[in-house]
Amino acid sequence: MLYAILAYHEEKIVESWTAEEDAAVMTGLLKVHERLDREKALGPSARLGTTGQAVTLRGPGAGMVIDGPFAETKEQLLGLYVVDCADRDAAIAVARDLRRANPTAVYEIRPVRRYIPGASLPGMQA
Template sequence: MLYAILCYDSQDAVCAWTKEKDDQVMAQLGAVQVELAKQKRLGPVARLAPTTKATTIRKGTHPVITDGPFAETKEQLLGFYVIDCASLDEAIETAKDLAKASGSAGAFELRPLQLFNPGGELR
């Protein structure tokens, strides 16, 4: 079954990291990704640009376009993983591995995922 692991953290805290700290965290996460790839369980992985680069389009007859999401929250969605796991327990263990590797106080949200492109490739 496919799962999305949504990565939340304080954007301000992550943006304040030194290049060395960022490189260290990315290397630790990369090590987990290598293991998942070897097991053929890793799909797309993305690191999102800061919310200051976001554009929001509100639904309606005449959609309204605004800069940023303007979410009133301390944690923002900073990235995501798509993984293929045999069970929810396996997906939870994978998210725990990523959480340990990230070295931050953020959260990893796990959701079952259904692709909208029938027959499309995960990898």
């Protein structure tokens, strides 16, 4: 089953890292990425740009584009991974591996279902 692992962190803390500190975290994360890639369990992953570069589309009709993600939280979504794991426990184990490389981050684990227009989700009636 596919799981999304969403990486949250306080953006100001990440931005305060020196180039060496950032590289050390990225090196640790790369070790997890390489293992997952060898296991053919790593799907798309990305390091997102800053929330200062983000915009949100909301509202009726064509909507209105407004600055920022408007999250009421200390932590911001800074990256994501899609991993193919046997079950939730295996996905949690991957998140723990990522956390060892970046111990001050928060990782949210969610099942991912492929969206197919018109198809019902498992356990739901059409």
